[in-house]
Amino acid sequence: MTNEQRQQVKKALWNYGILQRFESEENRRWCDAIQETIDYYKDRDPIREGLLQIRYLEHTTEEKTLDKLHIGRTTYQKAQLDLLSTLAVFAARRGLL
Numbered sequence: 096m097t098n099e100q101r102q103q104v105k106k107a108l109w110n111y112g113i114l115q116r117f118e119s120e121e122n123r124r125w126c127d128a129i130q131e132t133i134d135y136y137k138d139r140d141p142i143r144e145g146l147l148q149i150r151y152l153e154h155t156t157e158e159k160t161l162d163k164l165h166i167g168r169t170t171y172q173k174a175q176l177d178l179l180s181t182l183a184v185f186a187a188r189r190g191l192l
Contacts, residue, residue, distance in 0.1 A: 096183050100192050104179045107186070108151040121191070128185040135181060142166060143178050150175075 096104075107114065107125045114122040114129075136144040142164060150160045161171055186192050 096180055100183055101179055103192065104182050104186065105151075107191075108147070108179075108182065109154070111152060124189040124191055125186065128182060128189055128191065131185045132178070132182045135185075136178070140174075142170070143174050143181075146171070146174050147178055 108129060111126070111129050114125050133144070133147060136147060145164045146160065149155045149163050150157065155163070157171070161168065164171075166174070183192055
């Protein structure tokens with residue numbers, strides 16, 4: 096994943112609520128990719144699911160996210176990279192990246 100793609104994925108996650116409210120084909124595809132990512136991690140990985148929920152959907156700071164998940168920075172960084180990569184794959188399948 097390129098830095099540009101990583102930024103696109105982060106932006107989509109951060110703006111998920113806005114994407115849901117303003118209907119367009121591209122927004123719908125992003126919402127579908129994000130929902131697929133949520134569903135993917137829901138039963139598989141509570142840390143990545145928590146990171147997605149707390150950091151991106153609730154817009155919590157990185158420090159508070161670390162505290163809420165009871166994880167260290169290295170675990171956070173690895174989980175974030177995995178999360179963004181997973182969303183990038185689902186987004187690419189929908190022609191977004």
